[in-house]
Amino acid sequence: MTKLEKLNKEQEELMLDVRDEYIRKSLIYNSINKKKLFEDIKILYRKINLSMPIILVARNWFEQQLMINLIYSQVESQVRSQVESQVESQVRSQVESQVESQVWSQVESQVRSQVWSQVGSQVGSQVRSQVESQVGSQVWSQVWSQVWSQVGSQVESQVRSQVRSQVGSQVPKLNFIWQYYGLWFDTYWLSFYDYFTRIGIVKSDDFEWYKSFLTNGFCNIVFYDKFVFVSKMPKIILRTPQGKLHSMDNAAIQWQGNYNNYFIEGVAFDKELWEKVRTKSLSAKEILELKNIEQRYVSLKILGAERLLTELDAKLISKTKRGNQLYSIKNILKDKDLKLLKYKCPSTMREYVKFVPNDIINADIAQAWSFSLIEDEYKQLIIES
Numbered sequence: 310m311t312k313l314e315k316l317n318k319e320q321e322e323l324m325l326d327v328r329d330e331y332i333r334k335s336l337i338y339n340s341i342n343k344k345k346l347f348e349d350i351k352i353l354y355r356k357i358n359l360s361m362p363i364i365l366v367a368r369n370w371f372e373q374q375l376m377i378n379l380i381y382s383q384v385e386s387q388v389r390s391q392v393e394s395q396v397e398s399q400v401r402s403q404v405e406s407q408v409e410s411q412v413w414s415q416v417e418s419q420v421r422s423q424v425w426s427q428v429g430s431q432v433g434s435q436v437r438s439q440v441e442s443q444v445g446s447q448v449w450s451q452v453w454s455q456v457w458s459q460v461g462s463q464v465e466s467q468v469r470s471q472v473r474s475q476v477g478s479q480v481p482k483l484n485f486i487w488q489y490y491g492l493w494f495d496t497y498w499l500s501f502y503d504y505f506t507r508i509g510i511v512k513s514d515d516f517e518w519y520k521s522f523l524t525n526g527f528c529n530i531v532f533y534d535k536f537v538f539v540s541k542m543p544k545i546i547l548r549t550p551q552g553k554l555h556s557m558d559n560a561a562i563q564w565q566g567n568y569n570n571y572f573i574e575g576v577a578f579d580k581e582l583w584e585k586v587r588t589k590s591l592s593a594k595e596i597l598e599l600k601n602i603e604q605r606y607v608s609l610k611i612l613g614a615e616r617l618l619t620e621l622d623a624k625l626i627s628k629t630k631r632g633n634q635l636y637s638i639k640n641i642l643k644d645k646d647l648k649l650l651k652y653k654c655p656s657t658m659r660e661y662v663k664f665v666p667n668d669i670i671n672a673d674i675a676q677a678w679s680f681s682l683i684e685d686e687y688k689q690l691i692i693e694s
Contacts, residue, residue, distance in 0.1 A: 313412045313510065316419065320508055327507065328424045331500035334524060335428075335492040336546045341366065341526035341539070349522040350537055357486070359534055366539045369564030370529055373540035377531060380483070397495075400519045404502040404511045411510050424504055429497030430552075486532040491542075495523055541565060549574065557587045573611070576603045586611055593620040597641060614651050614662040623649060626670060631693075633672035635665070642667065650675040655693050 316324065343366065351361050367373035408417060489495065499520060505511040529540040545563040547556040553575030554561040560569030560580075571583035578586065585591045586608045593612060599605040609617055617623075623636035638647040648665045650672060665675040677687030 313416055316416060323507060324420055324423050324504055327500055327504045328428055331428045331496050335496045338542045338544045339526040341541060346525050362535050362537045364537045364539065368541055368566035369568040370540045371568045372566055373529060373538050377538050400515045401498065403513050404516050407511045408505050420504055421501060425497045425501040428500045483536060484534040486534060488531045491523055491528045491530065493528055499523060573607050576607045578604060593617045614660045617662055627672040629673045631673060633676045635672035635675050652676060
């Protein structure tokens with residue numbers, strides 16, 4: 310059999326369609342087919358020689374973690390990777406071998422760069438990791454008693470009643486098996502091999518079943534030996550054109566059950582701080598006292614250059630023909646002046662400020678430093694962006 314050496318025009322267009330389709334699937338709410346989900350989980354547990362578990366479906370990721378903490382606050386033993394090694398790895402090895410045997414490496418590389426890597430970066434790094442980080446800081450580092458104190462009685466009673474109705478009062482010992490982030494985790498390789506199924510390279514019933522399982526409307530699923538905890542997808546995910554989670558008007562991620570995640574330009578905020586930043590209610594000094602460097606940077610950007618320099622009583626020490634202005638601010642750093650560079654974006658003509666090393670005394674040198682250039686290299690630039 311002849312290997313596929315080159316994609317035709319129709320196949321190249323399909324490649325981009327598959328990429329965009331999987332990005333949409335991973336970011337748009339889809340309801341869970343519970344009957345199918347339960348049947349699929351039963352198949353999974355049969356494959357790893359376990360009995361059908363109790364399945365708890367939460368409205369959002371936060372409630373899912375509350376359920377886990379309510380039943381058991383610390384996993385005693387980790388029987389890791391059973392699902393991954395016996396289910397996912399088998400599926401991936403089947404389709405991988407078919408692609409390798411029927412497709413030349415340059416074609417595989419072309420599809421990988423357009424589908425695998427782009428879908429993975431758009432969904433995995435920009436969405437999953439950011440939500441995971443924020444939910445983790447609110448839940449995973451805390452015991453369940455601390456978690457309950459942070460949520461309202463409505464969430465508490467809803468989660469408690471659901472858990473108790475399905476589990477009862479006895480708290481069992483749990484053995485951790487595996488965790489999936491649904492399409493947020495597997496979408497990169499799933500989209501890659503799904504493309505090859507559509508052009509007739511991959512033929513695998515196991516892959517088709519596994520794809521249908523992962524596209525069944527959940528964003529996170531945690532497997533224990535006797536329990537499975539499922540979180541539904543968010544209702545709305547708002548992002549910048551570059552893929553960063555962002556909204557200045559509403560929560561960037563909106564879940565069922567009135568739980569939301571707030572982001573500005575990909576940086577996570579709690580609701581109270583997000584509200585203060587977007588309404589510019591924080592003073593420049595209060596922003597500089599924020600412990601999170603990324604929050605501090607975004608908040609200063611939102612506050613604006615003029616207000617920042619005015620409130621901090623900045624003194625202009627250097628102004629150049631290129632329009633760069635270097636300011637010095639006292640009483641922020643101990644025994645040192647804080648240096649801020651004010652400059653205009655050539656494309657939008659909006660003014661920005663950024664911090665530069667405190668030993669710099671020339672505005673152009675400060676801008677050169679920010680571009681990782683020496684002064685002479687910077688002077689030779691005709692266009693800045």
